[in-house]
Amino acid sequence: MKHEQYKEWLQLSLYDELTQDERHTLDDHLNSCAECREEFDFLKKFHAVLTQHKSVDLPEQLLVEARYQLRGALRMQQSRRSFWDPAFDALREVVLPHYKIVFGGIALFVLGIVLGYLLFNPSSRRAAQLVKEENPIIQSDTRITNVRFLNTDIATGRIEFTFEAVKPVRMKGNINDESVQKILTHALLTEQNPGIRLQSINAIASRKSPDKEIKSALIAAVKTDENPGVRKEALKALERYPMDEEIKHTLLFVLTHERNAGLRIAAINYLDSTKVEGQALDQDVLNVLKEKMQSDDNNYIRLRAKAVVEEVRQ
Amino acid sequence: MVSSDHELIQYAQHGDVSAFEQLVYRYDKQVFAIAARFGNYADDAKDIYQEVFLRVFRGIKTFQQKSEFATWLYRITTNVCLTHQTQRKKYRYSSLNHDDDPKQELIDPALHERPHESSPEQHTLASDISFHIEAALRSLSPQQKLVFTLRHYQGYKLKEIATMMGCAEGTIKRYLFSATQRMREQLKDIYEA
Numbered sequence: 001m002k003h004e005q006y007k008e009w010l011q012l013s014l015y016d017e018l019t020q021d022e023r024h025t026l027d028d029h030l031n032s033c034a035e036c037r038e039e040f041d042f043l044k045k046f047h048a049v050l051t052q053h054k055s056v057d058l059p060e061q062l063l064v065e066a067r068y069q070l071r072g073a074l075r076m077q078q079s080r081r082s083f084w085d086p087a088f089d090a091l092r093e094v095v096l097p098h099y100k101i102v103f104g105g106i107a108l109f110v111l112g113i114v115l116g117y118l119l120f121n122p123s124s125r126r127a128a129q130l131v132k133e134e135n136p137i138i139q140s141d142t143r144i145t146n147v148r149f150l151n152t153d154i155a156t157g158r159i160e161f162t163f164e165a166v167k168p169v170r171m172k173g174n175i176n177d178e179s180v181q182k183i184l185t186h187a188l189l190t191e192q193n194p195g196i197r198l199q200s201i202n203a204i205a206s207r208k209s210p211d212k213e214i215k216s217a218l219i220a221a222v223k224t225d226e227n228p229g230v231r232k233e234a235l236k237a238l239e240r241y242p243m244d245e246e247i248k249h250t251l252l253f254v255l256t257h258e259r260n261a262g263l264r265i266a267a268i269n270y271l272d273s274t275k276v277e278g279q280a281l282d283q284d285v286l287n288v289l290k291e292k293m294q295s296d297d298n299n300y301i302r303l304r305a306k307a308v309v310e311e312v313r314q
Numbered sequence: 315m316v317s318s319d320h321e322l323i324q325y326a327q328h329g330d331v332s333a334f335e336q337l338v339y340r341y342d343k344q345v346f347a348i349a350a351r352f353g354n355y356a357d358d359a360k361d362i363y364q365e366v367f368l369r370v371f372r373g374i375k376t377f378q379q380k381s382e383f384a385t386w387l388y389r390i391t392t393n394v395c396l397t398h399q400t401q402r403k404k405y406r407y408s409s410l411n412h413d414d415d416p417k418q419e420l421i422d423p424a425l426h427e428r429p430h431e432s433s434p435e436q437h438t439l440a441s442d443i444s445f446h447i448e449a450a451l452r453s454l455s456p457q458q459k460l461v462f463t464l465r466h467y468q469g470y471k472l473k474e475i476a477t478m479m480g481c482a483e484g485t486i487k488r489y490l491f492s493a494t495q496r497m498r499e500q501l502k503d504i505y506e507a
Contacts, residue, residue: 008487008491012490015490017471017487049447051466063343063363066346066359066360066363067342069364070364144453162319286405
């Protein structure tokens with residue numbers, strides 16, 4: 001066997017990635033080869049240095065931020081789904097698995113015809129030119145930021161870059177309009193200014209009838225917003241919704257993970273109020289409350305949790 | 315009651331975002347750890363993390379559960395890492411003001427507290443070595459870096475990495491070997507000093 005192969009095995013043996021036969025062959029070789037023994041000693045030390053410096057304890061905050069941003073992106077993705085998407089999904093589930101290849105072939109054929117038409121039809125080329133000339137980005141009130149050059153070729157004059165175009169939009173409408181709600185829900189999840197997030201919640205909360213998407217956004221805010229004031233307002237807005245499993249889990253999440261005692265108290269009060277409305281507290285809730293009455297660092301929360309649990313027992 | 319992956323996937327396939335999020339939270343620490351180790355900057359890690367789960371979200375409807383969810387997820391993670399590295403490289407060479415962007419927070423072990431190192435001198439030395447190790451890691455090709463990161467830092471077996479990356483195990487062994495050789499060259503001054 002070549003020496004190079006043994007060198008690879010030496011390294012793999014440090015990761016415990018050799019088969020038993022390979023290990024025996026390597027051990028035999030090490031007994032008779034001083035060069036490989038020296039190499040092995042060195043590799044052990046080198047491996048130890050790399051291992052010693054491998055622990056990066058990532059700040060938990062980074063993961064929290066990433067989760068928060070993902071939630072916003074997921075809501076955006078969801079809100080982009082058109083009216084026809086659910087119907088198309090249903091059709092795909094029923095029909096497409098069997099005829100996927102046929103549909104794919106037809107789609108490719110149609111795409112080819114459309115592309116050919118667009119590329120070689122003179123009138124469509126003129127239309128494309130017009131679109132470029134009437135580019136909506138180049139308007140006086142559009143703010144262009146974050147220009148990044150990707151490719152620049154001085155010889156040919158060709159240039160490629162990206163940028164962000166921000167256009168101010170003024171919108172008037174009713175809080176019950178779907179488009180208004182979508183924008184406010186988006187603002188609630190992604191706006192950097194906590195004041196705007198608060199205003200969005202207040203506006204959403206004044207809506208006449210409850211909405212599933214808004215409820216999800218409020219839950220997201222309760223769980224992940226960095227500002228306790230925003231979290232509290234979102235929790236308050238959630239109280240307008242009838243208690244269900246999702247809200248129950250959100251309240252339990254607040255009770256177990258929230259650092260702000262005011263919010264934990266608000267969650268207990270919310271759970272207590274559902275009891276008044278005739279809904280019994282289930283075992284999950286009681287378990288968390290029992291845990292709170294014994295170990296919460298806030299005296300009032302311990303007493304409050306105890307009062308709710310004891311009331312149920314009676 | 316805790317739902318299984320299989321149930322959560324089924325709910326997510328019918329548009330239940332909160333089920334999808336539960337699924338995310340089961341695996342996202344590992345994905346984030348890979349992303350953070352692979353990316354050089356905190357923003358890279360967050361970008362990779364988001365891109366991975368958005369791809370999963372978009373693809374979950376057609377995920378037929380023939381393979382484990384985790385296998386599929388890590389396959390996507392490795393793809394996103396490799397693509398991200400290529401895009402990042404392109405961007406780095408052409409951007410006008412990348413170097414002086416104050417928002418770019420470097421993920422560097424040297425920047426984090428090490429409670430077991432008692433004296434400031436030890437801390438400085440450890441920081442210095444960590445800095446050089448990070449620099450050596452950045453000199454690897456995307457595939458080498460990914461294999462090295464997954465094996466050395468994340469502790470995945472080579473067989474698992476081969477499944478994640480869709481390569482033969484022998485190829486992964488070669489990547490690991492060449493990565494270590496390259497690291498060795500890059501860190502020569504450190505261990506010979």
